[in-house]
Amino acid sequence: MMRKDPQPLPNTRFPPERQPGEPSSPKHGRPNKPMPPVFGTAIPPRGLSGAIRKLAYRYPDHYPRHWLLMMLGDRVDSWGTRVRRLLPVAVPLAVLGFLGSLVRR
Structure with missing residues (x-):
């Protein structure tokens, strides 16, 4: 089977133009500042499942x-x-x- 080189679709702009603006990525003002935790504090984790989640974080x-x-x-x-x-x-x-077992005796 003969393979063809990839070709752009007929109605595309070639070469593709770069989008204007800066790429968005989560950044902090200080480079060593840690990212915030993923879970919210409106309803903090509670109980055994909350302790497991805190361990996971x-x-x-x-x-x-x-x-x-x-x-x-x-x-x-x-x-x-x-x-x-x-x-x-x-x-x-x-x-x-339990009460039924006491009555039978």
Whole structure:
């Protein structure tokens, strides 16, 4: 099979013109100033999932350890929500089961 060299599309400007202006990238006024944390402080992390997320923010974004800890924090938070939702049903059932076992004796 014969390969052809890449050609620009028929209606394109060639060579392409550079866009005016400066490229946007997050910069600080001081070169050694650290970037702010990603999470907001309106609702600070709380509980076990918050502690895991705070631990994750100690590592740079390019470490897999950072993202694995962030995902673990999300999983812990979702399981905590499930437990909190089922708690009003589970506690009375456990009490009834306990009282039922006392009555049988």
